[in-house]
Amino acid sequence: MSTAVNAPTYQNYINGEWSASVSGQTVSSISPANKNEVVGYIQLSTPEDLDRAVQSAKHAQKAWRKLAGSARGEFLYKAANVMEKRLNEIAETMTREMGKTLPEAKGETARGIAILRYYAGEGMRKVGDVIPSTDADALMFTTRVPLGVVGVIAPWNFPVAIPIWKMAPALIYGNSVVLKPAQETAVTAAKVIECFAEAGFPAGVINLITGKGSVIGQGLAEHSDVSGITFTGSNQVGKQVGQACLARGAKYQLEMGGKNPVIVAADADLDLAVDGTISGGLRSTGQKCTATSRVIVLSEVYDEFREKLMAKVRTIKVGNGLEGDTWMGPCANENQLETVLSYIQKGIEEGAELLHGGGRPEDPALADGFFVTPTVFDNVTSSMTISKEEIFGPVLALIKVDTIEQAIEAANEVEFGLSASIYTASISNLLSFIQDMDAGLVRVNAETAGVELQAPFGGMKQSSSHSREQGQAAIEFFTAIKTVFVKA
Numbered sequence: 001m002s003t004a005v006n007a008p009t010y011q012n013y014i015n016g017e018w019s020a021s022v023s024g025q026t027v028s029s030i031s032p033a034n035k036n037e038v039v040g041y042i043q044l045s046t047p048e049d050l051d052r053a054v055q056s057a058k059h060a061q062k063a064w065r066k067l068a069g070s071a072r073g074e075f076l077y078k079a080a081n082v083m084e085k086r087l088n089e090i091a092e093t094m095t096r097e098m099g100k101t102l103p104e105a106k107g108e109t110a111r112g113i114a115i116l117r118y119y120a121g122e123g124m125r126k127v128g129d130v131i132p133s134t135d136a137d138a139l140m141f142t143t144r145v146p147l148g149v150v151g152v153i154a155p156w157n158f159p160v161a162i163p164i165w166k167m168a169p170a171l172i173y174g175n176s177v178v179l180k181p182a183q184e185t186a187v188t189a190a191k192v193i194e195c196f197a198e199a200g201f202p203a204g205v206i207n208l209i210t211g212k213g214s215v216i217g218q219g220l221a222e223h224s225d226v227s228g229i230t231f232t233g234s235n236q237v238g239k240q241v242g243q244a245c246l247a248r249g250a251k252y253q254l255e256m257g258g259k260n261p262v263i264v265a266a267d268a269d270l271d272l273a274v275d276g277t278i279s280g281g282l283r284s285t286g287q288k289c290t291a292t293s294r295v296i297v298l299s300e301v302y303d304e305f306r307e308k309l310m311a312k313v314r315t316i317k318v319g320n321g322l323e324g325d326t327w328m329g330p331c332a333n334e335n336q337l338e339t340v341l342s343y344i345q346k347g348i349e350e351g352a353e354l355l356h357g358g359g360r361p362e363d364p365a366l367a368d369g370f371f372v373t374p375t376v377f378d379n380v381t382s383s384m385t386i387s388k389e390e391i392f393g394p395v396l397a398l399i400k401v402d403t404i405e406q407a408i409e410a411a412n413e414v415e416f417g418l419s420a421s422i423y424t425a426s427i428s429n430l431l432s433f434i435q436d437m438d439a440g441l442v443r444v445n446a447e448t449a450g451v452e453l454q455a456p457f458g459g460m461k462q463s464s465s466h467s468r469e470q471g472q473a474a475i476e477f478f479t480a481i482k483t484v485f486v487k488a
């Protein structure tokens with residue numbers, strides 16, 4: 001039975017006003033913990049709505065870019081303050097709409113606030129260098145200019161942090177923004193944009209438009225007045241977005257999938273490694289691009305590690321993320337649940353040994369949600385599908401190796417290169433790992449997930465378009481360098 005009666009409708013935010021789509025159509029955003037619960041209705045926007053958003057952003061950017069960086073920063077500080085007051089409400093909406101547990105959602109919202117404050121400060125930092133000219137009477141230096149209108153296409157797995165880590169640097173460097181969130185988390189996105197609206201950003205500087213990826217996302221990528229697209233999501237869609245941008249000469253940045261390994265060396269602190277594997281692989285129901293999915297363990301400690309891992313995995317409580325004793329929530333949507341279940345089936349068919357989980361929980365109270373049990377496979381080999389393709393679910397594949405060299409080789413044997421970690425006490429092991437691991441983020445004695453806002457983040461190989469987000473690295477995408485030569 002549907003519980004939609006009082007669910008609110010959220011509008012697009014265009015040119016400083018909340019407005020309905022010209023389509024007159026809305027779609028529901030439902031709770032993955034109970035598909036009968038509607039969290040809200042969102043606009044099913046059209047290319048006409050999109051064009052209005054882009055034109056308002058284009059117009060507003062002209063004045064926005066002329067403000068001092070510190071003045072733009074003031075708006076970001078204000079948005080952070082508003083969001084801080086609404087932290088609990090936004091986090092609760094995120095949990096209801098996307099499924100991650102409330103403590104995780106609160107942590108993510110707090111992270112969004114910290115990102116806003118970090119980039120607010122960037123408005124007062126240096127943007128260029130003085131370079132000695134060969135002409136002794138000349139002054140040569142670099143400065144930076146914004147791209148113009150930036151389109152932000154975001155996924156559902158970090159519905160606050162990812163849009164903010166794209167919008168905040170775009171804005172501080174003088175761009176205006178059109179945000180297209182994932183449909184699954186569009187209500188959470190609307191609440192984030194309400195904070196920007198309350199902070200008093202000039203009309204048109206920031207716009208929100210919801211709708212289908214194939215219409216609004218693709219439309220943004222193809223729009224001739226959008227100078228740059230920053231995308232996070234799947235490889236398949238990312239490649240399409242990149243091609244659309246390339247075809248018209250727009251700048252683009254793609255952050256995509258991962259198949260992240262953890263290596264457990266023979267000298268590892270096994271309790272630490274178990275905790276890191278569980279947290280990295282199963283928190284957020286494995287739906288982090290940085291989630292651990294391959295657990296490569298040295299043969300000397302394989303059995304002991306597996307025993308310790310299983311003892312903890314068996315205690316994991318699956319349930320509605322709003323309930324205090326829940327450790328792991330549902331998959332974010334039905335499609336994701338089906339994908340996870342089909343990979344589990346494939347693992348069984350290809351000969352991996354299912355140690356735990358592998359299906360939907362038996363509790364009838366969870367029957368209307370997209371829940372799956374935490375799953376562990378033993379005897380996995382590098383050639384199996386579950387150790388090659390991104391599952392984006394709570395599935396751990398245990399792989400046994402005899403040497404650290406074999407471990408690193410196995411870790412690199414995939415097309416992705418986002419994050420990787422090793423548990424070891426040996427300097428030699430960790431140095432080999434740091435040097436030889438093909439991943440944009442390598443972590444030692446720490447889980448594969450966990451991104452710090454002040455450091456560059458991005459992947460190697462098929463995980464990204466080889467650009468970096470966050471920290472001061474963000475300036476490279478959101479601005480263009482201008483070299484200035486001045487002769488008296």
Ligand SMILES: NC(=O)c1ccc[n+]([C@@H]2O[C@H](COP(=O)([O-])OP(=O)(O)OC[C@H]3O[C@@H](n4cnc5c(N)ncnc54)[C@H](O)[C@@H]3O)[C@@H](O)[C@H]2O)c1
Nearest residue numbers: 154155156181182213214217218233234237255256257289
């Ligand atoms: N590398 C990272 O930083 C990172 C972070 C989070 C998620 N991800 C990846 O995201 C995926 C899961 O997220 P998802 O299911 O939301 O991804 P997705 O690619 O399906 O969707 C991402 C966004 O693209 C939009 N979109 C869909 N079709 C489009 C099209 N034809 N043109 C333009 N936009 C379109 C969607 O509406 C959504 O807003 C996983 O593969 C995961 O690894 C990567």
Ligand SMILES: O=CCCC(=O)C(=O)O
Nearest residue numbers: 157288289290449450451
């Ligand atoms: O899903 C991609 C982002 C991962 C992240 O932010 C983290 O691991 O903290």
